[in-house]
Amino acid sequence: MIAFATATTKPDVYRRCAEPGIARAAEPDSVVRAMPSIGSIFASYNALLDEFSGREDLEALVLIHQDAEIIDPDFCQIIRRALADPEVGLVGCVGAVGVRSIAWWEASVTLASFVNRYQEHGGGDLASFSWEWEEAPAYARTGEVETLDGFVLVVSPWVVRNLRFDESLGQFHGYDLDFCLQVRAAGRRVITADFRAVHHRQLEMLPDPEEWTEAHVKVAEKWDGEMGIGTGHGSWRERALRAEADADAALVLGYMNRLETDARVRELQAALDETTSSISWRLTAPLRRLTHTS
Amino acid sequence: MIAFGSSISGGEAYRRYAQPGVRLASEPDSVNFAYAAVEPVGRTYNLILDAAAQRDDLEALVLVHPHTEILDPGFCTKVRAALAAEEVGMVGWAGATGVRGIAWWEGEVTCAPAIHRYEEHGGGDIPSLSWTRRGTPPAEVECLDGQLLVLSPWAVRTLRFDEGLLLGHGFDLDFSLQVRAAGRRLMVADLRVAHHRSLELIADLDVWVQAHMQIAEKWSGTLDDGDMDETAWKQRARRAEARREAARTYAVSNALILDARVLELERALAEKTHSPSWRVTAPLRTLNRIRRETADRRRSNGTDPAAGRRRWD
Secondary structure: OEEEEEEEOOHHHHHHHHHHHHHHHOOOOOOEEEEEOOOOHHHHHHHHHHHHHOOOOOOEEEEEOOOEEEOOOOHHHHHHHHOOOOOEEEEEOEEEEOOOOOOHHHOEEEEEOEEEEEOHHHOEEEEOOOOOHHHOOOOOOOEEOOEEOOOEEEEOHHHHHHOOOOHHHOOOOOHHHHHHHHHHHOOOEEEEOOOOEEEEOOOOOOOOHHHHHHHHHHHHHHHOOHHHOOOOOOOHHHHHHHHHHHHHHHHHHHHHHHHHHHHHHHHHHHHHHHHHHOHHHHHOHHHHHHHHHO | OEEEEEEEOOHHHHHHHHHHHHHHHOOOOOOEEEEEOOOOHHHHHHHHHHHHHOOOOOOEEEEEOOOEEEOOOOHHHHHHHHOOOOOEEEEEOEEEEOOOOOOHHHOEEEEOOOEEEEOHHHOEEEEOOOOOOEEOOOEEEOEEOOOEEEEOHHHHHHOOOOOOOOOOOOHHHHHHHHHHHOOOEEEEOOOOEEEEOOOOOOOOHHHHHHHHHHHHHHOOOOOOOOOOOHHHHHHHHHHHHHHHHHHHHHHHHHHHHHHHHHHHHHHHHHHHHOOHHHHHOHHHHHHHHHHHHHHHHHHHOOOOOOOOOOOOO
C-alpha cells in the first residue's frame, strides 16, 4: 500500500493543490492523510512517520507539501520501480550533488522536474530544467543524489520505521537536507525518479531570511564537515572574508536587477499610457466594446 | 579658494557632465585641476592633491567623477559652511555609518537628494541610492561616496590615496577611514548632484569581491572586532556563508518577481497593440509620427549641438 500524507496549515491550499494530485496518483487501497500541522514541519512529519510505521502493508509513504501537485497518473508504478532496490531510502523529483549547505540549489542540481506556478502579476508557470525531457540539458538525469527537495518526498518503509526528522533544527528550513543526510548516514541511498509535480507557490523564495540563516548555521554545525556539509576552501578567516564579500556582491546584483526592471516597467507603462491615450485608441473604443460584447 | 579636480578617462563624459557642473559651481578665483586618468584612480587623485597642496589660499578641493554633475549654484557656500569646523576633514553628498566593508550603503545611509540619470529603456531619472533607506543631511558619517568628495586643506596636505588599491573599488572607504583614523570628521552636506550612469552599478562583480576582501584585510580591527581566535573566525565564516546564500537566493527570487512584473506589462501591451482596432488605425499613427518628426526637424533646423551625439563615453 502506498500512502500519501500532508501536514496542512491552509486547508484551502491543500484542497486546491495537493488533493487533486493525490487523487490522480493514488491507487484504490492507498491511504490518504491530511493532518493539521502540529507545529514545525519536523514535528508534523515525525507524527506522520509514527502513524504509518505500524502499517505492515506499507510500500511507501509519500510526504507531500500542501501546495505540491503530483502530475503523473502512473506515479505509484514509478516509485515502486525506484524502491525495488532495498538500499533506496528516499525518492524525489528534484535533487542535487556536491551539496554543502541547506542552499542545495547552489550545488550541482541533477534533476528538477517541477513547475513553479505563481499567481502574482497575472500568474504564470516557471518550468524547471527537466520538466520536459526534450528540452532538458545534458546534465539532467535520474539516479543517486545527496539531497532532495522536500516538497515531494517518497519514504521507504525502512526509513519510516527507523529514522526521524531532527526537531532541534527549527521550524522548517533544512528539514529535507538533514533527513537526506540521516538516510545516507544510515547506509541507505537517496535517489531521484522520473515523476513530475507542480509547486503552487509564490515567487518570493525567502520570506524569512533570519530564520533561514539560523537554520543554515545549525545544519552546518551539526554535520560540521561530514558528507561535505559546511566545508569550504581556505582557512576560517579566508572563508569569512570571501563569504562577506560574496554576500554584498549578491545584494548589489539584486539592486541592479531592481533598477533595471524598474526602468523597463516605467518604459512599458509609458508605452501603455501612450497607447490608451492616443486618438486612434479613443476613436476605436466602440469597436472594442463591440468585439468584447460579441 | 575652492578648487575642483577630476581624473578623466573619457573626455566626452567629462565635457558633458562634470565640466558644466564645475562651471556652475565655480567662483571667479576657483582653479580646476583636470588630469588624465592614471590607474589606479588613487594615483591620479594624488597628483591632484600634490598640485592643490601648493596653493596657500586653498579652502577646499572638490574631487568630481567625470559622470557626476554638480547642480547646485550655491555649492561653494555650502562647502564653506560644512568645512567651517576645523575637525571636519572631508565632506560629501552621501555616506553612511555602521560600515562593515566597501558596500558602505549596507550601513545607515545619509544622502542629499541626488539624481541617478540613466539612458537604458528610454532613459529617466531616479533618486540616487534608491534601493536603500536614506536619511537627510547634515550628518556625520564613517564613509563618504567617492563620486564627489570635498577635501579640507588639512586632508589635501596630510593624506594620500592608497595607490596599492589596484582594483578601482573601495578607494573612497579607504580614504574615509584614513581621515577618521587621523582624528578628523566626515560630514554629508546637502550638495545637489546628478550621476549620469548606467543602471549597472558595478560592471565586474568578481573584481569588486576581490577589492572587498582587500579592504577588509587592510582595515581588520577597524571594520571588524580585530583580534579573533579560530573559533570566532569559524563562527563568523558560518554566519557569512549563510548570509551569502540567503543574499543569492534573495537575488534570484527578486529577479523572478521582477520578471513576472515585466511579463505582465508586456502581455498587456501586446494585447492592446495586437487588437484589430489598433491594427486598423495604424496608418493614422504613421501619419501622426511623420507629422511630428517633420515639425521636430523644422524646429531644430540642424542647429542643435547635441543632435546625434552620444550621451556616454
